[in-house]
Amino acid sequence: MRTLAFASVLCLACHAGQSSSSGLSVGGATEPHRPPAATTEVETTGAEATTSGTTGAATTEAAMSSTSSSSSSATTAAVKFDLGAQPDLGMPVGCQGGDLEFSFIWIANSPEGTVSKIDTKSRTEVGRYRTGPEPGPDPSRTSVNLRGDVAVVNRAGSITKIVARAADCVDHDGSGTIETSSGASEVLPWGQDECVVWNTPLRFASRPAAWTSGTPVIDGDGCMTHVEPEVWTSAPDALGNATVYLLRGADGTIVASTTLPGVDGGFGVYGGAVDSNNDFWGAAWSTGPLVHVRHDDLSHEVIAVPDPKQSFFTVYGFTVDHAGRAWVGGQGSLQRYDPSTASWTSVALPPEYTSLSRGMQEDANGQLWVAALSQGILRVDTDSASFVELIDAATLVNLKYPAGISVDVDGQVWMVDTDANGAHVLDPETHTAEFVGGLVGPYTYSDMTGWALKNVVGTPEG
DSSP: OOOOOOOOOEETTSGGGOOOOOOOOTTOOOOOSSOOOSSTTOOOBOOOOOEEEEETTEEEEEOOOOSOOOOOOOOOOOOOOOOOOOOOOOOOTTOOOOTTTTSEEEEEEGGGTEEEEEETTTTEEEEEEEOOSSSSOOEEEEEEOTTSOEEEEETTTEEEEEOSSGGGSOOTTOSSSOOOOOBTTBOOOTTTOTTEEEEEEOOTTOOOEEEOOOEEEEOTTSOEEEESOEEEEEEEOTTSOEEEEEEETTTOOEEEEEEETTOOTTTSEEEEEEOTTOOEEEEETBTOOEEEEOTTTOOEEEEOOOOTTOOSOSBOOEEEOTTSOEEEEEBTEEEEEETTTTEEEEOOOOTTOOSBEEEEEEOTTSEEEEEETTTEEEEEETTTTEEEEEEOTTTSTTOOOEEEEEEOTTSOEEEEETTTTEEEEEOTTTOOEEEEOOOSSBOOOSOSSSHHHHHHHOOOOO
8 A cells, every 4th residue: 555645845935934835734645756666565655745936036836746645644742852985987177076065064053943054174153044934943964965055854843955055045035135144143033044945844753864966967067966966854653654755955845755664763764874876774763673765766675773782772873884884873882784785794892882873974084983972983994894993082172972973075073062062073184173162052963064975976076
């Protein structure tokens, strides 16, 4: 049986928060947008929403047909619980590898309901944006695409896109200027920042965000770029299942979705990332399973996660490395799943490592950096799945509550520290660290810079 879904999209082209949408609930119905899965046991759904929105100064209609309908809308009252090598593409000389896009890090200020945009080179905050229309949107996960735009998921139940480049912001009110934030002291009311381009409602307790790379094309200069990226996200229902959604990156319309029966843990899929095929991978808090949803047809796998430490926290942090292997962090544990062999490898960690392995990201040298709750930063070699080192408070001054990790364009490792209201920036070569403060209860522990996406799919270098 197929269950089908709609989502209305809030039009932020309408100034001061006025919106135009279909008004359809997440549980509405249409015929699948994508072909049905090849295996009969897989439930595949599509959602082709009819949405009124504005792109630039013109209004566009994304109206798609529906040939069948059913009603299965459900919401959840789950209580928030958060503890705290690239190919030679033969590009012409002068093609750029995307340094501009990855010179920003986007960190959610969860209790404030905002996300901060920080210049990773100057270490200064250059923008702060309200992330949703809810009284307390409670932003958490972020994902950055190959153009530098961020999608941020609000645990209150929505996902929002904010563009990185001034040229992509839209003068919605026709004033001749772009009204947007320039820093922490200038947060515009919801609907008034013209670099915040769309918001799509989701169910309560939504968590992951993961951009796809989009379609590779050769531009007018003979250089490869990526266009029309999509973004994955997920939310639980009230029945112990998770729904995984695929949204159109241009306007936030849900174009496809699938239900994963029994994948819950209270929050559905807790963390997510994509592989080189733009397939979605994620894991459910706190014991799994690991899930794999294919981009082409939304068929999926549900994979049990081993429990090497016999701990309630078998699953927390999550990422996908350059070889398409999924990494799952738990209490005192870190595991790698290799889809090519359908096998798990558990990293042999020293006895003194007792932390919950939270946000994690691989760098260009195949080193995985993990936010180790209470202890600092764990470093592991991804190919050998071997422990390298634990960087503790002796280096990370004022270490309090590690949450997330991202790598910036210069290879510097950023670790978000919730209780320290900032981020530690580690130089992996010199082991010197700097602290960037001024944040408010920062929590993000997904891909904050876009490096994880670039690392997985590969982008051309000049």
